[in-house]
Amino acid sequence: MENTAFLPIAFEVTLLVGTLVVLLVAVVAGRDRRVWGPVAGLTFAIAAAVGFLQWDQVSESGGGLYFSSLDNPVMRSPMVVLDGYSAFAAILLGLVGFVGLLAAWDLVVKVGRRGPEFVSLILLAFAGLHMMTVTPNLVVIFIGLETASIAFYVIAGFMRSKERSEESSLKYFLLGSLASALFLYGIALTFGATGSLTVYGANSIRDYFSAEIITEPGILLAGMALMLIGLAFKVSAAPFHQWAPDVYQGAPSGAVGLMAAGVKVAGFAAIGRIFLGGLISQIDTWAPIIAILAALSMIVGTVLALVQTDLKRLLAYSGVAHAGYILTALVAGVDGLGPMWFYLATYSFMVVGAFAVVSVVSGPTSTSSLLERYSGLSKRNPELGWLMAVLILGMSGIPFLAGFVSKILAFSAAASVQNPWPAGPNGYIWLVVIGTITTVIGFAFYLRVISTMFAGESGGEPVTTSLTARFAIVISTVVTVVFGIVPWPLIDVVREALPL
Numbered sequence: 001m002e003n004t005a006f007l008p009i010a011f012e013v014t015l016l017v018g019t020l021v022v023l024l025v026a027v028v029a030g031r032d033r034r035v036w037g038p039v040a041g042l043t044f045a046i047a048a049a050v051g052f053l054q055w056d057q058v059s060e061s062g063g064g065l066y067f068s069s070l071d072n073p074v075m076r077s078p079m080v081v082l083d084g085y086s087a088f089a090a091i092l093l094g095l096v097g098f099v100g101l102l103a104a105w106d107l108v109v110k111v112g113r114r115g116p117e118f119v120s121l122i123l124l125a126f127a128g129l130h131m132m133t134v135t136p137n138l139v140v141i142f143i144g145l146e147t148a149s150i151a152f153y154v155i156a157g158f159m160r161s162k163e164r165s166e167e168s169s170l171k172y173f174l175l176g177s178l179a180s181a182l183f184l185y186g187i188a189l190t191f192g193a194t195g196s197l198t199v200y201g202a203n204s205i206r207d208y209f210s211a212e213i214i215t216e217p218g219i220l221l222a223g224m225a226l227m228l229i230g231l232a233f234k235v236s237a238a239p240f241h242q243w244a245p246d247v248y249q250g251a252p253s254g255a256v257g258l259m260a261a262g263v264k265v266a267g268f269a270a271i272g273r274i275f276l277g278g279l280i281s282q283i284d285t286w287a288p289i290i291a292i293l294a295a296l297s298m299i300v301g302t303v304l305a306l307v308q309t310d311l312k313r314l315l316a317y318s319g320v321a322h323a324g325y326i327l328t329a330l331v332a333g334v335d336g337l338g339p340m341w342f343y344l345a346t347y348s349f350m351v352v353g354a355f356a357v358v359s360v361v362s363g364p365t366s367t368s369s370l371l372e373r374y375s376g377l378s379k380r381n382p383e384l385g386w387l388m389a390v391l392i393l394g395m396s397g398i399p400f401l402a403g404f405v406s407k408i409l410a411f412s413a414a415a416s417v418q419n420p421w422p423a424g425p426n427g428y429i430w431l432v433v434i435g436t437i438t439t440v441i442g443f444a445f446y447l448r449v450i451s452t453m454f455a456g457e458s459g460g461e462p463v464t465t466s467l468t469a470r471f472a473i474v475i476s477t478v479v480t481v482v483f484g485i486v487p488w489p490l491i492d493v494v495r496e497a498l499p500l
Contacts, residue, residue: 047126228289253362254359
């Protein structure tokens, strides 16, 4: 069989080539969106196709494929691997990027001549995000993290004429830099404790634990804690979530969906790769900490979302709660990876669709979206009102929509763990109880949005939806409904997306 040595990095190469082509076409052929716009969409489509090709090659090989030929699946480089984990991430990021770009196209139109720069930043950001999922090397994960973060810092402040946008970018940069520094320091301490920067494979962190008994784990514990804090910040898990509401509110509405979905996918993929790939033998140490973060995220996100009057801030705190639900699945160890991927796949489309509606109602360049603007939306644009209602109900976890299945899978994984203390005398049942209670309480703020759209006075002007935004919202809604009613095909797929 042909050598596929560069297939693991084909996603990154595709996006980088697409970035160069977009910029070159914009310079040579003019900045007409009709010329370079299709190139951007085609780049994400090809990247998703690359993910399907990777998945097919992994399936043919019968398991994980290291950075080598299929005929000799032996690790030749500790930097890049090809397995179901990275292949599924490529598919998901490619599709989310494509739909998110459609949702953000109104913003591209608004910024005019700066459109190619915005699209290029999105492509570079997603290349960095996938880099975090395709490598077992901690330093390469950090490089991918910073590549994506720097692009998103710029995107958050893309509307330079608006003070709130600049404030958003500055806060994101300062707090994000601190989180990245903590993550890097955690990598250094982990290297000091184990002598390796590779999660698994030859001379890896996982091999170290199988051969050595650590009698004084202080340095290792500090390294694990700092790496977890750095990644918890990126996925906006409490108490490291403070940046999310301000950044979501201040960033241009057309771009927030891409930021919210992409960062969560890559951040949780990195957590899974590091802690379940290399530190699985230490699960009794880190799982209770993740459980505490999950509980805090669910409680803080739900309670603070109840008092929000701006939909962008409400969705930000909702994202904090959803980070808690995903962390709930991870306390189950490897058994929680399938629920994690299912949750990420469905939530990504729901949040992209919801922010696409925000972009339509408040404007793609807006830095706020007061709930009162949605008053009577079902009368001003019935199609948009009903689609938004489905997306909101999906995020709330109502039965027969994807959010319900996601929560059931996450809670079932946590409930299946029967560890003694510190998990609790009955495992993580207490965490499932907290998740159930916060889900019920969460209906209050989700239903408040729906009530505003359907029961509020229709005093505003009719809302018109562009073709690209409508397409993105419809796709997101279809995903929410289909995988809520028929979830088994996706469940079967995500069970194969495991780290080696």
